[in-house]
Amino acid sequence: MPLLPDLFKPLAPPVQALARRGLSPRFRARPWRRPAGTPRISVIGNCQAEGVAQSLRLLLPGAEVETILVAGLARRFGTIDRLASHLGSADHVFSHFFPEGFIPGGNVHALAERVPRLRLFPTILFSGFHPDLVHVGDEASLRLSRLVASPVGPYHSAIALQAFRRGLSVAAALRLYDGAVFERLGYFGLWEAGAEYLLRTARDVGFGLDREFALWCRGGVFMHVVNHPRLHVLGDVARRLAREAGLDPLDIAVEAYAPDGLVAESVWPVLPAIAERYGVTGSTLFKGDGRRAPPRLLDLPDFVAESFALYARHRPEDLACARVAAWEADEEIGALFDAVA
Numbered sequence: 001m002p003l004l005p006d007l008f009k010p011l012a013p014p015v016q017a018l019a020r021r022g023l024s025p026r027f028r029a030r031p032w033r034r035p036a037g038t039p040r041i042s043v044i045g046n047c048q049a050e051g052v053a054q055s056l057r058l059l060l061p062g063a064e065v066e067t068i069l070v071a072g073l074a075r076r077f078g079t080i081d082r083l084a085s086h087l088g089s090a091d092h093v094f095s096h097f098f099p100e101g102f103i104p105g106g107n108v109h110a111l112a113e114r115v116p117r118l119r120l121f122p123t124i125l126f127s128g129f130h131p132d133l134v135h136v137g138d139e140a141s142l143r144l145s146r147l148v149a150s151p152v153g154p155y156h157s158a159i160a161l162q163a164f165r166r167g168l169s170v171a172a173a174l175r176l177y178d179g180a181v182f183e184r185l186g187y188f189g190l191w192e193a194g195a196e197y198l199l200r201t202a203r204d205v206g207f208g209l210d211r212e213f214a215l216w217c218r219g220g221v222f223m224h225v226v227n228h229p230r231l232h233v234l235g236d237v238a239r240r241l242a243r244e245a246g247l248d249p250l251d252i253a254v255e256a257y258a259p260d261g262l263v264a265e266s267v268w269p270v271l272p273a274i275a276e277r278y279g280v281t282g283s284t285l286f287k288g289d290g291r292r293a294p295p296r297l298l299d300l301p302d303f304v305a306e307s308f309a310l311y312a313r314h315r316p317e318d319l320a321c322a323r324v325a326a327w328e329a330d331e332e333i334g335a336l337f338d339a340v341a
Contacts, residue, residue, distance in 0.1 A: 045096035055238035059249035073103035080105025084114035120205035128191035151306040152288040153266035179273035231260035
């Protein structure tokens, strides 16, 4: 068999001649360098940080954008000084607040002392659409590993948990998912309280959201669960970060061009009585986390039944929940639950 197929024989002499001459400086490999004017951006935060980073990549074509999750800070960098050293080459650093305990050396303020160009941006937390949703377990730790899992992730129905603790049946518990009960439980007042908390915490980090919040409300449901906003919300935050950093983001709706990563995780329905109150579409379908397996959809009766089965496998002291503890000290609320038994 010939050394070269006939197709390539005409190319052999020029290629061999080039090899004998060697490569000119024009063809020799050079160290890769970022194009001038291409910003390097680091986004530090919780589960919302990837959506902000994804939006920045779309809004700023050519920008280098990395996501650094708070949950992995100690494992990845070891100390706050090493984290600061890593961020030394970034043109812009955008970060959620994080307290002490996530990385040796301090909290986000200690990091800002080492990285003066760090800009804080708010975590979006809003319970108005999902007032019955609570965490169960060691919520103060800010770590998912210390929360009790429900049938759809770390999210529980306060009504279901209280009904279980009072010995109600699943059928009796389902009678509590009613607008009149929600009114008695103060659920409709959580919209105003949630808005006040979101806007106050945003102002606390120098990133007021009054205008954005008004626009989000006009557009309908903007949260998947209380701590997972929809992508257009994170896109608005990213656009502001870029503009206020002196960059020139594209004027596009990021949700039209990129997938919403958080919709792959748990989705809590806006229950019909809540939806009617706020003029949005309601549902009783709970969606489980679909990142590692096909997502499960549970209707309200199945969700409550599976929640009861999970609670039965835990010690009562494991099922800590501040709201349910407050309800148990309130005789009127106790009577409300007992009335459906």
